[in-house]
Amino acid sequence: MSTTRYEAVIGLEVHVQVKTASKMFSRSATGYGAPVNSLTDPVVLALPGVLPVLNRAAIELTVKAGLLLGCRIAPRCKWDRKNYFYPDSPKNYQISQYDQPLCLGGSVEIELPGSARNVMGEHKSIPLTRIHLEEDVGKLNHGSFDSLIDYNRAGTPLMEIVSEPALQTADEAFAYLTALKTIMVYGGISDCDMEKGQLRCDANVSIRPVGDPNLGTKVELKNLNSISFVRDGIAHEIKRQIGVVTAGGTIVQETRDYDGQTGQSQSLRSKEQAHDYRYFPDPDLMPVEVDAAWKARIQATCPELPFDKQRRFQSEYGIPYTLTSVLVPDRALSDFFEEAAKAGAKAQAVGNWIANDLLRELGAAKRDLAHSKIRPAHIAGLVKLIDADTLTQQTAREVFAEMFASGETPDAVVARKGLRADQPPAELEQWCRDAIAADARSLADFKSGKDSAINAFKGPVMKAAKGRANPKLVDETLRRILATL
Amino acid sequence: MSAAEPSGSGVPPLQSGDLNIDHVANLARLALTPAEMQKFSEQLGDVLKHIAELKEVDVSAVEPTAHAYPVVNVWAADVAAASLPVSAALRNAPAQRDNMIAVPKVVE
Amino acid sequence: MAEPLYYRSIAELATGLAVREFSSEELTRTVIARTEDLEPQVQAFNSRDQEYALNQAREADERHRRGIAASPLDGVPIGLKDVIAVQDQPLTASSRMLANFVSPYDSTTTVRLKQAGAVLWGRLNLDEFAMGSSTENSGSRRAGQPWQTRNPWDLSRVPGGSSGGSAASVACGEVIASLGSDTGGSIRQPAALCGIVGMKPTYGLVSRYGLIAFASSLDQIGPFARSVEDAAILLGAIAGHDPLDSTSVDAPKVDYRAELKRQRGPWKLGVAKEYFSEGLGREVGDAVSRAIDYYRSIGCEIREVSLPHTKYAVGVYYIIATAECSSNLARYDGVRYGHRANDAESVLDLYFRSRAEGFGDEVKRRIILGTYVLSSGYYDAYYLRAQKVRTLMRDDFVNAFQEVDAIITPTSPTVAFKRGATASPLEMYLNDIYTIGANLAGLPAISLPCGLDREHGLPIGLQIIGPAFQEARLLSIANAYEQGHDWNRRRPGGVPA
Numbered sequence A: 001m002s003t004t005r006y007e008a009v010i011g012l013e014v015h016v017q018v019k020t021a022s023k024m025f026s027r028s029a030t031g032y033g034a035p036v037n038s039l040t041d042p043v044v045l046a047l048p049g050v051l052p053v054l055n056r057a058a059i060e061l062t063v064k065a066g067l068l069l070g071c072r073i074a075p076r077c078k079w080d081r082k083n084y085f086y087p088d089s090p091k092n093y094q095i096s097q098y099d100q101p102l103c104l105g106g107s108v109e110i111e112l113p114g115s116a117r118n119v120m121g122e123h124k125s126i127p128l129t130r131i132h133l134e135e136d137v138g139k140l141n142h143g144s145f146d147s148l149i150d151y152n153r154a155g156t157p158l159m160e161i162v163s164e165p166a167l168q169t170a171d172e173a174f175a176y177l178t179a180l181k182t183i184m185v186y187g188g189i190s191d192c193d194m195e196k197g198q199l200r201c202d203a204n205v206s207i208r209p210v211g212d213p214n215l216g217t218k219v220e221l222k223n224l225n226s227i228s229f230v231r232d233g234i235a236h237e238i239k240r241q242i243g244v245v246t247a248g249g250t251i252v253q254e255t256r257d258y259d260g261q262t263g264q265s266q267s268l269r270s271k272e273q274a275h276d277y278r279y280f281p282d283p284d285l286m287p288v289e290v291d292a293a294w295k296a297r298i299q300a301t302c303p304e305l306p307f308d309k310q311r312r313f314q315s316e317y318g319i320p321y322t323l324t325s326v327l328v329p330d331r332a333l334s335d336f337f338e339e340a341a342k343a344g345a346k347a348q349a350v351g352n353w354i355a356n357d358l359l360r361e362l363g364a365a366k367r368d369l370a371h372s373k374i375r376p377a378h379i380a381g382l383v384k385l386i387d388a389d390t391l392t393q394q395t396a397r398e399v400f401a402e403m404f405a406s407g408e409t410p411d412a413v414v415a416r417k418g419l420r421a422d423q424p425p426a427e428l429e430q431w432c433r434d435a436i437a438a439d440a441r442s443l444a445d446f447k448s449g450k451d452s453a454i455n456a457f458k459g460p461v462m463k464a465a466k467g468r469a470n471p472k473l474v475d476e477t478l479r480r481i482l483a484t485l
Numbered sequence B: 001m002s003a004a005e006p007s008g009s010g011v012p013p014l015q016s017g018d019l020n021i022d023h024v025a026n027l028a029r030l031a032l033t034p035a036e037m038q039k040f041s042e043q044l045g046d047v048l049k050h051i052a053e054l055k056e057v058d059v060s061a062v063e064p065t066a067h068a069y070p071v072v073n074v075w076a077a078d079v080a081a082a083s084l085p086v087s088a089a090l091r092n093a094p095a096q097r098d099n100m101i102a103v104p105k106v107v108e
Numbered sequence C: 001m002a003e004p005l006y007y008r009s010i011a012e013l014a015t016g017l018a019v020r021e022f023s024s025e026e027l028t029r030t031v032i033a034r035t036e037d038l039e040p041q042v043q044a045f046n047s048r049d050q051e052y053a054l055n056q057a058r059e060a061d062e063r064h065r066r067g068i069a070a071s072p073l074d075g076v077p078i079g080l081k082d083v084i085a086v087q088d089q090p091l092t093a094s095s096r097m098l099a100n101f102v103s104p105y106d107s108t109t110t111v112r113l114k115q116a117g118a119v120l121w122g123r124l125n126l127d128e129f130a131m132g133s134s135t136e137n138s139g140s141r142r143a144g145q146p147w148q149t150r151n152p153w154d155l156s157r158v159p160g161g162s163s164g165g166s167a168a169s170v171a172c173g174e175v176i177a178s179l180g181s182d183t184g185g186s187i188r189q190p191a192a193l194c195g196i197v198g199m200k201p202t203y204g205l206v207s208r209y210g211l212i213a214f215a216s217s218l219d220q221i222g223p224f225a226r227s228v229e230d231a232a233i234l235l236g237a238i239a240g241h242d243p244l245d246s247t248s249v250d251a252p253k254v255d256y257r258a259e260l261k262r263q264r265g266p267w268k269l270g271v272a273k274e275y276f277s278e279g280l281g282r283e284v285g286d287a288v289s290r291a292i293d294y295y296r297s298i299g300c301e302i303r304e305v306s307l308p309h310t311k312y313a314v315g316v317y318y319i320i321a322t323a324e325c326s327s328n329l330a331r332y333d334g335v336r337y338g339h340r341a342n343d344a345e346s347v348l349d350l351y352f353r354s355r356a357e358g359f360g361d362e363v364k365r366r367i368i369l370g371t372y373v374l375s376s377g378y379y380d381a382y383y384l385r386a387q388k389v390r391t392l393m394r395d396d397f398v399n400a401f402q403e404v405d406a407i408i409t410p411t412s413p414t415v416a417f418k419r420g421a422t423a424s425p426l427e428m429y430l431n432d433i434y435t436i437g438a439n440l441a442g443l444p445a446i447s448l449p450c451g452l453d454r455e456h457g458l459p460i461g462l463q464i465i466g467p468a469f470q471e472a473r474l475l476s477i478a479n480a481y482e483q484g485h486d487w488n489r490r491r492p493g494g495v496p497a
């Protein structure tokens, strides 16, 4: 019995809400969680007589997304009406871009899971077809006997990012969405909160025998409303299709709904029920032209891409992959690190303090980085003091806690609390003498040539110093005294 | 998918007989009685016959006119303005509940 | 001039109000009384709100008292076609679909009229959603009976359409002037049939925000008045760039009324043979010929021009206009506002039946045609091709305007026809042949009265089409004709004087 092996071909259509203050075609405010139907105006509700007016910022942010993803920015694009009736769509057409999208081509760099957590995985470039700009629809709330419509979301600017059918596994899809989301958040283009519907994903999945250059019949998966559900839904669909084909069946072109809770999918509609959208240019809107100067101005606002930054952090600051993979995905955190490292402190130590202590404390205090009283200069100062042996690991933690609570500079904390380990307290000599006097056996051991016996005195000295003594100084002082005995 | 789908190598389908009124009325979400379908088919058949005269015109080198006075980059700054009060938004609603428009239950 | 207040011109009324010969409240009450007298016969109004108008009139009087009148329109009753939104007033498009709709917002034109101090008197009848040429397609009802506007010159005849109410009301003194909308002739043709002045401005000169859309790339709001000067005053009040309409053009502001006195010709005027083809009534043709002779007599040069693609105008128009309308009218679905069918079992059922019950036949026909020409596989053959022929039609005009300052044509092939005279939709559509070109090319065009037909004494309209944004020139050319004739001072005989 011959067993054909199959491979999957996956393309993703990702809708990303663009972060603007007002809607795509009117100046009604955008927002999530406002009272139902409180974010509307005559345009959003498609009242008789209204007209759309483009939101310049939405165009600019989409161009920015395109530039970040290496797209060609179309010198001219236009607006089309996509006609279909659905109760969440107030005009019963969606203003979108059909044959002249704003951005063409481009790619998303993804990282697949490594062999272990501290090992960087394989990187791949997933080509994009296009990015276009359109408007979101309202939200249907289903009751037991009716459906209720809230138009707050309607008209929110929405980017549709379409990949080539170039992904091969569910893990790649997961990595693609993770990378895309990081870039969008980096660029300030969207917050990409999937729970708030700011990022939504449909997947086109087909299978074919390994090596076959032809594409199989594709199935569209809808309502994949978390990145994990995207991965699970695609994995489920690949398995389902292979099951159908190996059982002698054929895949039918259809749209399926994947339920992340049950892990099951069901058919929504077949190809025969496909829409006839009757696209035509929207006579109410004028084309948009992006010239070189405008593009350059937007380019100037584009941040370094996350993976580029990760590679640079490793080479420029010599910090390990694991540390960069904590710092880099959060743009603010990586900027925080870089500012501290640039202040001349040891980068690895700076990174460790941020990735371990600062993140832990912020988490415990339920505070975000923007509201942290510790600023990059604090971390840099702290690491420098440790480096200069002014602070011990133990005193450094105390200084950190003070800084976290009050925002005082490390120098101020050290001065106020007298924590300088390199300027020993006058009592150090006496503490050492007391420790030696209290432990005759260790003194004897030391004198008999057992050098490590000296360590027995250090504990009591440190205890007396309440941890604020420089271990090197303690050692020197003990040896000086022991030499006289 | 391209807007300017090639219309094929043959003659463009400019024949009134092509009007499948049942299909088109379905797309337009219009319930028509059989008598209306009959009447509209005949009337629009005449109109389509007249329209078919456009076939005579050589448009091979002509750009379409989408706007009488084309300008570009007409937009507004992204500044949120006041929204309609909920009461005004729902003022003309045929059916509403909990400040939302009510429709028969949608099952997709 | 012993004419009653309701027949006086805006210019005359503005003077009377300014010198406090009468108040706006008196004027408005006179107009209201005239309306109440004539409406049972003329049926031009879908709705009217006396208190609303009288309040505005009293406010206008207060401004006149304090010497701060906003414009020549301050205190003058103006009617609006019932497709122009006025906040807290009904807006029906003469459709059962919107029979109970109340607008929560003002159109930009409404805002401008309010700023000019105009008294908004009534919402005027039309062919449903502005689709028609007779106002017989109105879905308006009174006590269950169709509410069909009559021609004040002969109540057995139509006023033209789609802005039939706007034309009839001005012709018989129910309002001083009015606004209509023109997609394929809906201002000019009823103006011609009712013996008044009507103007369609250049596409983009007047904001469409708050105008119920029929065909977005063709629709324009424009004035109806009993003189060219009044049309100029009203146009001046509503023209100008609007950031709420992306197709509104940021053109320099023009004082059209002042230009009437400044621009005196002589002009080079074009006559296109394609506009004097078969189907043109003899009386109409003769009247237009006499008008051409008049222009020649005042020193204008008359040249023949050619607009060779005119024969395709109706075909191009009915593809583009219906395609756009099929999409524009998709929002009338019974969900958020408007007519909703009872006891719908599903949303689909609600859509199908609400739209079937809410729309009349002409609207349904056009939605079907427009849906068809956009549907899969037909886009190139119909819509795209029509857009290309539209380019050729625009080019025809561009070429002609290299030669001439304006083009003179008849407005409509015939005078007002009998109500209920059954014509097939195609015959009706072909009636628009002379007016459609200006819409497809986005050009300004004006119709003014140029005679009465000898058989019935019905008005005949002369159309003048000009280059884009040359409204001042068009008005001046029209004014030159009006100065030498008194057609615009003839009053309709179908109603009491």
Ligand SMILES: [Mg+2]
Residues within 6 Å of the ligand: A013, A160
């Ligand atoms: Mg899509």
Ligand SMILES: [Zn+2]
Residues within 6 Å of the ligand: A015, A134, A160
């Ligand atoms: Zn989309």
